[in-house]
Amino acid sequence: MRPVHVALRDLVTEHGEGVLEDDRALATALDPIVVAGEVSPDQSEALVTAVRLGGFERLISLLQGGADIDGALRSASTELADQRPDGDGSAARWALSVLAFTVDLVPDEQIPLWLAARPAPPLPAEDEVDLGFRDPSPGAGRARKRRSGCLPVLLVAVLFVAVLGWFGRGMIADVKDMFAGPEDFPGPGSGEVSMTVDPGQSIPSMGAELEELGVVASAEAFVDAANAKPDQMIQAATFLLKKEMKAADAFAYMADPANAAAGDPVTVPEGFTVEQIVARLVDNTDFPARAFRRALADPASIGLPDYAGGNPEGYLFPATYTFGPDDKPADMLAAMVRRYEQALGDNDIEQVGASLGAGYTPEEIMTVASLVEAEGRGEDMAKIARAIYNRLELPAGGGTNGLLQIDASVLYALGTRDTDQLVAPLADVIDSPYNTYRYAGLPPGPIGAPGEQAIQAALNPAEGDWIYWVTVDCAGTTEFSSSLEEHNQHDAVNGAEC
Numbered sequence: 001m002r003p004v005h006v007a008l009r010d011l012v013t014e015h016g017e018g019v020l021e022d023d024r025a026l027a028t029a030l031d032p033i034v035v036a037g038e039v040s041p042d043q044s045e046a047l048v049t050a051v052r053l054g055g056f057e058r059l060i061s062l063l064q065g066g067a068d069i070d071g072a073l074r075s076a077s078t079e080l081a082d083q084r085p086d087g088d089g090s091a092a093r094w095a096l097s098v099l100a101f102t103v104d105l106v107p108d109e110q111i112p113l114w115l116a117a118r119p120a121p122p123l124p125a126e127d128e129v130d131l132g133f134r135d136p137s138p139g140a141g142r143a144r145k146r147r148s149g150c151l152p153v154l155l156v157a158v159l160f161v162a163v164l165g166w167f168g169r170g171m172i173a174d175v176k177d178m179f180a181g182p183e184d185f186p187g188p189g190s191g192e193v194s195m196t197v198d199p200g201q202s203i204p205s206m207g208a209e210l211e212e213l214g215v216v217a218s219a220e221a222f223v224d225a226a227n228a229k230p231d232q233m234i235q236a237a238t239f240l241l242k243k244e245m246k247a248a249d250a251f252a253y254m255a256d257p258a259n260a261a262a263g264d265p266v267t268v269p270e271g272f273t274v275e276q277i278v279a280r281l282v283d284n285t286d287f288p289a290r291a292f293r294r295a296l297a298d299p300a301s302i303g304l305p306d307y308a309g310g311n312p313e314g315y316l317f318p319a320t321y322t323f324g325p326d327d328k329p330a331d332m333l334a335a336m337v338r339r340y341e342q343a344l345g346d347n348d349i350e351q352v353g354a355s356l357g358a359g360y361t362p363e364e365i366m367t368v369a370s371l372v373e374a375e376g377r378g379e380d381m382a383k384i385a386r387a388i389y390n391r392l393e394l395p396a397g398g399g400t401n402g403l404l405q406i407d408a409s410v411l412y413a414l415g416t417r418d419t420d421q422l423v424a425p426l427a428d429v430i431d432s433p434y435n436t437y438r439y440a441g442l443p444p445g446p447i448g449a450p451g452e453q454a455i456q457a458a459l460n461p462a463e464g465d466w467i468y469w470v471t472v473d474c475a476g477t478t479e480f481s482s483s484l485e486e487h488n489q490h491d492a493v494n495g496a497e498c
Contacts, residue, residue, distance in 0.1 A: 266284045
């Protein structure tokens with residue numbers, strides 16, 4: 001399917017620039033894109049209005065630069081409304097039509113107030129419109145000509161004030177907020193935040209991530225900054241940014257390839273243990289394993305939280321990192337710990353843990369998250385987290401009698417990922433507190449580095465009474481159950497051959 005800007009360009013090539021004044025032809029050109037679901041009918045109508053009122057070239061430029069439909073319409077509407085003479089009210093109608101049709105930016109009940117807030121066009125000549133204030137008697141028009149234009153304006157102004165009072169202060173505040181633009185920090189910012197832009201990542205996705213990291217105040221401000229510079233692009237790389245930056249400054253910094261962190265990227269997969277992470281760093285840097293182990297032995301040097309108890313397992317966040325030439329082992333590991341703290345988001349792990357079920361410490365929450373990472377995938381993670389909590393909280397003798405019975409914990413105790421070593425009975429494979437077939441409750445700590453989804457699942461488990469779960473096919477479908485009988489039925493169709 002052709003992109004919007006290609007469809008419009010082809011239309012002009014085929015029919016000439018005169019077609020830009022033909023609403024029907026423009027709408028027809030956009031119909032295939034509407035049918036395909038790439039553009040909504042409202043967006044199509046707004047595009048037609050935009051093109052007819054002179055925004056064709058600006059829209060094409062924005063869309064070619066990677067802006068989405070709504071972003072292009074918003075940016076073009078603001079610019080064109082400010083540029084066009086408003087003698088016939090076209091600028092107000094243009095911007096209103098665009099804003100009203102895109103992403104519900106202007107609620108229906110606020111449209112009259114919004115239009116009133118635009119610069120008012122001059123009133124038409126007296127003989128062109130009758131507002132109902134003329135004296136019908138002969139000669140009255142000439143005698144009252146000087147004040148006939150003032151009285152209607154005065155009365156309309158009074159009426160407008162009354163309407164504002166009727167709608168209340170809340171709506172006035174909404175209108176002010178609308179014109180204030182998206183929330184933005186004044187800058188220049190402080191501190192340091194690492195963000196990796198993935199290949200093909202969209203501007204809105206970057207904005208959402210930057211907002212979550214506290215770099216920009218709102219994703220919308222970042223998108224607007226990007227739309228204002230359609231000729232600039234952000235390449236896939238890792239950037240070291242400040243917190244609370246002005247959105248335009250953040251975009252400009254990231255659009256400059258010279259600001260990408262130097263060095264080759266190092267990827268730490270979800271579930272990696274500390275030993276695996278050290279091995280990966282050794283393979284991708286000039287430092288030996290002992291240099292990383294010395295840094296790990298000094299928790300303060302890498303910013304490990306106190307509740308970790310000096311154990312870095314689970315707190316070296318899995319992500320892609322790009323380290324600078326001056327980075328030492330402690331710097332690299334500290335970047336991973338900072339990334340873990342970013343993954344917590346707005347959650348206070350101590351408060352959330354205390355409010356969950358029987359109450360859990362941050363270390364216990366991270367232990368659950370590491371077990372979820374080892375056992376789950378995607379949307380199943382929140383359910384697995386709930387099932388783990390349920391096993392821990394059932395009365396003695398119920399369910400699994402407090403045993404988590406998770407294979408990954410046994411493999412961690414063995415120091416391997418070789419499942420061939422899991423020979424029944426698993427309780428006898430190794431005598432270790434990490435053997436959750438032998439000892440009830442949680443293991444002493446995390447068994448690997450959980451990703452953000454697993455951490456969020458441990459912090460926000462799904463609601464349910466499940467105790468058991470099993471993968472039943474090669475596609476990874478997981479079935480959950482609250483009774484052993486139901487679980488055994490699911491287990492009977494377990495795609496073990498996969």
